[in-house]
Each structure stands twice: as C-alpha cells, then as structure tokens.
Amino acid sequence: MTRIAVGGFLHETNTFAPTKATYDDFVHGGGWPSMTTGADVLKVMRDINVGLAGFVGAAEDNGWELVPTIACGASPCAHVTRDAYERIVKVMIDGIAAAGPLDAVYLDLHGAMVTEHLDDGEGELLARVRKAIGRDLPLVASLDLHANVTPEMVAHADALIAYRTYPHVDMADTGRAAARHLALLLKTKQRFARAFRQLPFLIPISWQCTNDEPTRAIYRKLAALESAAVPTLSFAPGFPAADFEHCAPSVFAYGRTQADADAAADAIAALVESHEDDFDGPIYSPDDGVRHAMELSKTATKPIVIADTQDNPGAGGDSDTTGMLRALVRNKASRAAHGVIFDPASARAAHEAGEGAAVTLSLGGKSGIPGDAPYTESFVVEKLSDGKFAAPGPYYGGRDMDMGPSACLRIDDVRVVVSSHKAQLADQAMYRYVGIEPTEQAILVNKSSVHFRADFEPIAAKLLICAAPGAMPADTAALPWTRLRPGIRIKPNGPAFAPPARSRPSSSATG
Structure with missing residues (x-):
C-alpha cells in the first residue's frame, strides 16, 4: 500500500x-x-x-x-x-x-x-x-x-x-x-x-x-x-x-x-x-462610505455590505479598531450591524452585566493603531453567547467556530458583535450567533477584505470598501517598506522600491 x-x-x-x-x-x-x-x-x-x-x-x-x-x-x-x-x-x-x-x-x-x-x-x-x-x-x-x-x-x-x-x-x-x-x-x-x-x-x-x-x-x-x-x-x-x-x-x-x-x-x-x-478601484473614507450606504439603503431591499478592509484579521489586523463603528454612530445609521470587534475585556464585562443591562465600556482600540482608540460609550447588552457555533457558508465550509464569550451590544440603532477570540467575519453565522439576523439589516460592516463575499454577496444589494485605520492598508504604497526586491513597484503603476541606505540584512535560515 x-x-x-x-x-x-x-x-x-x-x-x-x-x-x-x-x-x-x-x-x-x-x-x-x-x-x-x-x-x-x-x-x-x-x-x-x-x-x-x-x-x-x-x-x-x-x-x-x-x-x-x-x-x-x-x-x-x-x-x-x-x-x-x-x-x-x-x-x-x-x-x-x-x-x-x-x-x-x-x-x-x-x-x-x-x-x-x-x-x-x-x-x-x-x-x-x-x-x-x-x-x-x-x-x-x-x-x-x-x-x-x-x-x-x-x-x-x-x-x-x-x-x-x-x-x-x-x-x-x-x-x-x-x-x-x-x-x-x-x-x-x-x-x-x-x-x-x-x-x-x-x-x-x-x-x-x-x-x-x-x-x-x-x-x-x-x-x-x-x-x-x-x-x-x-x-x-x-x-x-x-x-x-x-x-x-x-x-x-x-x-x-x-x-x-x-x-x-x-x-x-x-x-x-x-x-x-x-488592479485598482474605489475606496471610501469611513464617513463617505457610511453616508453612501445610508443613501443606497433607502431604496435597497437587501443590506449594503461594507468591507472594513484595513482591520481585516485575515490580513493581520487585530479586528478591534473602532473607526467604522464611530462612523456608523456619528452619521446616525439605522438598522446597522458591525462585526466582529475582538475585545475579551468588553465581552467579559457584558457577561457580568447580563442581557438587558446598560454598560459603559472602552470598546476595542487596544492595538495601538495610529488614528484609532478605544470607543468609550454606554452600550445595551442585547444578547450573550458562549461563542460556539458552526459556520456553514462557502468559506468556512461547516467549520466549528469558537469565538469565546461574546455579546451583541447596541448603541442607538447600531449593533456590534464583540468576541473573545478573533476570526475574519466571513460567514453570516458570525452575526446570528449573537442574535443578529444579517438579512434584516440595512447596513452590515464586516471586518474582512474579500472572503466575506462568498457568503454575503448573495444577500447584498451593494458592496463597498472603506479604509478606516488598521494594520493592513488598502494602498500597498502606504506601507513603510524597507526590504523588498529592488525595483518592484509597490503598487500597480506605482513607484519602484529602492532599498534605504541602512536596511537590515535578511534573516538566515537556522537548523
């Protein structure tokens, strides 16, 4: 054999x-x-x-x-x-x-x-x-x-x-x-x-x-x-x-x-x-993207889905920046949901407070991303979960998920999924496990770049990309490169990379 x-x-x-x-x-x-x-x-x-x-x-x-x-x-x-x-x-x-x-x-x-x-x-x-x-x-x-x-x-x-x-x-x-x-x-x-x-x-x-x-x-x-x-x-x-x-x-x-x-x-x-x-296309600021989504949602029969691309945990983000949440609240979005914000301390506080309680939190913003900070506000705890569920959509393909103690928090008419473990929001089940039905929302903001499209494109009236502060810039030329191959263009039709005068030597394999 x-x-x-x-x-x-x-x-x-x-x-x-x-x-x-x-x-x-x-x-x-x-x-x-x-x-x-x-x-x-x-x-x-x-x-x-x-x-x-x-x-x-x-x-x-x-x-x-x-x-x-x-x-x-x-x-x-x-x-x-x-x-x-x-x-x-x-x-x-x-x-x-x-x-x-x-x-x-x-x-x-x-x-x-x-x-x-x-x-x-x-x-x-x-x-x-x-x-x-x-x-x-x-x-x-x-x-x-x-x-x-x-x-x-x-x-x-x-x-x-x-x-x-x-x-x-x-x-x-x-x-x-x-x-x-x-x-x-x-x-x-x-x-x-x-x-x-x-x-x-x-x-x-x-x-x-x-x-x-x-x-x-x-x-x-x-x-x-x-x-x-x-x-x-x-x-x-x-x-x-x-x-x-x-x-x-x-x-x-x-x-x-x-x-x-x-x-x-x-x-x-x-x-x-x-x-x-x-290999290029339009990217919105948080406020412009939310306002455009709100306008589109007035006549749409399905959700407008926004990619919070720069805090995508599938690309190295910590899934905890607050720029898109602030934009939703600041622009008075209604029937809006955002997920997933990774914040074990806030999830724990929500569980301690219990469903129906109001709790003041410094939510997210713990990664030290420039331009981002914790969002300190009062939230209503709408639903609690132990974080265990199956993700049946095309990307996760039925995988058993464990997001740890989690909660649906509401501020005004905006709901946010908060978890104790991080994973890219690429499945509708990642809203449903805390009681949010994604198909009933006017606006969904997903911490993902592209993987979410496998499960959300069929339920979306329109897909938008927004660039709030995060670890993965949508514009690759914005990264502080020091060690690329000399001459490679750092974005399509962008400038060619030239090594700085004092870049550190390449790591060598060991063992």
Whole structure:
C-alpha cells in the first residue's frame, strides 16, 4: 500500500501588524481548526474547506495509507514566534522521520509565513522535510492564493499548487488537486520541469478577488493552459504586507519538458502584467462610505455590505479598531450591524452585566493603531453567547467556530458583535450567533477584505470598501517598506522600491 506522510502548518504573516502568533494561537486556531496531532488529524481534517481535508478524502479514494503528523493554523498577524515555529516543525519532522517506509509527503501550507528568525518559513520547512526524506521521495504542497513564493520553496518541493479562488472556496479542491498531481508522480516515477516567475508589481488584496476582473479571466486562461504537457499551473497574487525580498505575485508551472513549463509560466506572467492598470478601484473614507450606504439603503431591499478592509484579521489586523463603528454612530445609521470587534475585556464585562443591562465600556482600540482608540460609550447588552457555533457558508465550509464569550451590544440603532477570540467575519453565522439576523439589516460592516463575499454577496444589494485605520492598508504604497526586491513597484503603476541606505540584512535560515 502506498504510504504518505501528511501535515499542515498555515500562517499568513503581516510583518507590519501589531501582534505576533504564539504557540497558543496555533493550539486554538482562530478561524482554523484547533491544533491536532497524530491520528486525530485524520478525524478532524475531513469534510471541511481546507487543503488537508481535500487531500485526505482523495487519498482514501486512492487506497493510500496516510501517516498524519500535525495540523494547525493561526489567524494572520505579525511574525510567528521562534518558539511556535520550532515546536510545530519538530513535531512534523519527527513524525515523518518515525513513519517508517514512505512513498511521498504532502503538506498543507500557506506560503506567506515569516517568523521571528526566518524570512521564509515555508522554504525552511520544506528544506528540513527534504533533508529528512532524501531527494528521491516526492514532496508536494498546496498553497494559499496569497503565497509569497520563494526560490527555496520551488527548489525543495516537487510541486506547489495554489488556490484559484478568492474568497477561498476551493481550499479542499486544491488539496484534491495536489493528490492528483502526486498520483501522477507516483505512477510515472518522473519529475516535472519547473518554471518560476516573480512579477514586477504588488497587487493590493482588495483587487485580487476572483469574482471580478481582471483576476477572473486570468484564472480562466490559466485553467485552459493546463494539459498533459503542463499538468499543473499556478498564479499566486501574493500577500503584499510581508517586508522581505520575495514578497511578490508569482507564477509557477510544472511541465513534461522545460520548454512546456516555461511557455505556460511566461504566458500567464505576461497576461497578469498586461492588466496592471486594472488592479485598482474605489475606496471610501469611513464617513463617505457610511453616508453612501445610508443613501443606497433607502431604496435597497437587501443590506449594503461594507468591507472594513484595513482591520481585516485575515490580513493581520487585530479586528478591534473602532473607526467604522464611530462612523456608523456619528452619521446616525439605522438598522446597522458591525462585526466582529475582538475585545475579551468588553465581552467579559457584558457577561457580568447580563442581557438587558446598560454598560459603559472602552470598546476595542487596544492595538495601538495610529488614528484609532478605544470607543468609550454606554452600550445595551442585547444578547450573550458562549461563542460556539458552526459556520456553514462557502468559506468556512461547516467549520466549528469558537469565538469565546461574546455579546451583541447596541448603541442607538447600531449593533456590534464583540468576541473573545478573533476570526475574519466571513460567514453570516458570525452575526446570528449573537442574535443578529444579517438579512434584516440595512447596513452590515464586516471586518474582512474579500472572503466575506462568498457568503454575503448573495444577500447584498451593494458592496463597498472603506479604509478606516488598521494594520493592513488598502494602498500597498502606504506601507513603510524597507526590504523588498529592488525595483518592484509597490503598487500597480506605482513607484519602484529602492532599498534605504541602512536596511537590515535578511534573516538566515537556522537548523
């Protein structure tokens, strides 16, 4: 029987964000399933929308024996601590080393992990796995669409395969695609030629959405180019908030010949570059966005949904800034709801006060984001929750969520979801679990950039993007870059990056 070691370790790192990812963050998981090890991995990682779950199902269909090591993820934020990285990687490498005879290894990775001691968390992880298994065993990994792919990642893996949707409704599908490619490697016992291209400009995440052009057409063309000669081809628009040399969009192809791989990669790279002008769009200030939403809602029969994009916890924000809440109250919005504000102290105070009580809180604003502060006002506690529920929408895909003690607070005719754990508001259930019916609201403000669209687009009359203070600027040129690849444009048609005279040297891999 074919024996394959599997594992997952996912983190999207915003090096400009205020909070680091500790080991305990991976134990809890945030929007990811809680950390599992050994046989429990195969119990948890099935029938949900994550890469490893898709791979597990496909492996069982193929009759493969799986040797699970560890599976974990944490909400995007600043650097993964050295302690967390080394502890998790040790479990994975030790599990592979102790597995006995293996035929291959599959890993579910993000592709944009930066740690306290490593710029390229996945490149180092793949190098350590390669050292443990030798050069002959196939090593395949699935990646997030926002991966900042590095030459080291490409060098150590036999194939990297990225998601093709944003919102990421195809994470499990990508795991299945990795299984198909691995089956091909095992059957042919041949390696494919690799082509890797890094593109010359950063793409802001708000304009990477695959529901819209130009990205939708790019992925259609990409799928059309796959064939027996080029069995897998990926375009990763990248995560434009990691201050290191290889933060960039990229294309990577695997072909029967080097010419096949090069031709496919060059075609997609040229297509992306031809659309540089199109990776942009309108972004509102908080007040302008709220006022526009209020005007639209006068005739709309569905909610106007606003993305609070700069405090997106899916991009490193702490999900606690108050700019959009202030704008809703200041402009006297009615039938409005905002979620999720991460503030364990306020959630605890609401539980202590009880449903129906009025309580004065300094809500949110604890991240130290310039231009933001706690919002000190009196709120009515409308509903309390223990924070446990299922998120059945297309993004979370039925995942069990644990937001910790939570509350629906009301100020005037504005309701706000307050939680004790943070996760991107990408599912309607993240309102309903505290008693807010999202379809009955005139305005919804979601701390998300794009993932919310998978579940909210069908109920929305209009989608708007607002830029309140937060850790993930909608304009990538606004970030204080110091260590990018010289010459890369820091936004579409923007200025080229030039290293400052005294930038610190790149981190080096250890271990």
